[in-house]
Amino acid sequence: MSDAIIKPTAKELSLLHNYLCQALSETKRIQILYALYDQPQHVTALAKTLGFPQPTVSRHLRVLRQRSLVTTRRDGPAVIYSVGDERVIAVLEMMRSILHDHLAKQSDLLQSDFAADM
């Protein structure tokens, strides 16, 4: 498993960072991705759903759009956004499970510390 991975070059990592890591490095954008995964919708609806101002949502969507992480289709004057690549959600879900295990482990530590004090 370990040796199946071809170590990426610095250049590739820079691309990876600019393309994906950067895009996911903002809570609001992650919220937007999950909201769109739950339900494709247009900008104003998204803004209302999340409680953010419309320009804020629009700016974040631009970042996601430039990286093809969301796709668009017009519906009259509105623009419906959807998740462009579901694997991005899979990535986020994997991160979530790592986070959950981490929190569980921390909670275990707290418990054993507590036990040790008794």
Next chain:
Amino acid sequence: MSDAIIKPTAKELSLLHNYLCQALSETKRIQILYALYDQPQHVTALAKTLGFPQPTVSRHLRVLRQRSLVTTRRDGPAVIYSVGDERVIAVLEMMRSILHDHLAKQSDLLQSDFAADM
């Protein structure tokens, strides 16, 4: 598949962001993770491998350590760092494959644009 995902709360996303996304939102830290995955090593060796100043590496390692993304063990005055959770590498590898498909698709587009011009 789609309905198997429990939509995370804003609070959880904030945690996720602070814990993982934030940590991966920096090219040098990703380089460090891959270098440690390739070979656990101490700080100075890492700095030499990557060509970064030692304090820079140390600062980034602190960020990773605080999130348990790397683990440490002492070897005399040196501190050997290793990857703390290999799933983080899996996450990065998944991102890489998304990036590669994206680049391939872009390259296809360029090709068809080119063909259309002929």
Next chain:
DNA sequence: TCCATGTATTCGGATAAGCGAATATATCCT
């Protein structure tokens, strides 16, 4: 204990990224 090696932290300055408010642009309908 003192020195050598290795690691972590602090400081000031520079850069990048987000935000709110205002405004520009686009689409459709009459």
Next chain:
DNA sequence: AGGATATATTCGCTTATCCGAATACATGGA
């Protein structure tokens, strides 16, 4: 064309984060 709705962009400001240089801290051996 002109107005209504919806979306995108720009501007100035604030905040967060990174970096290099200097320095403090930790460990083991003479």
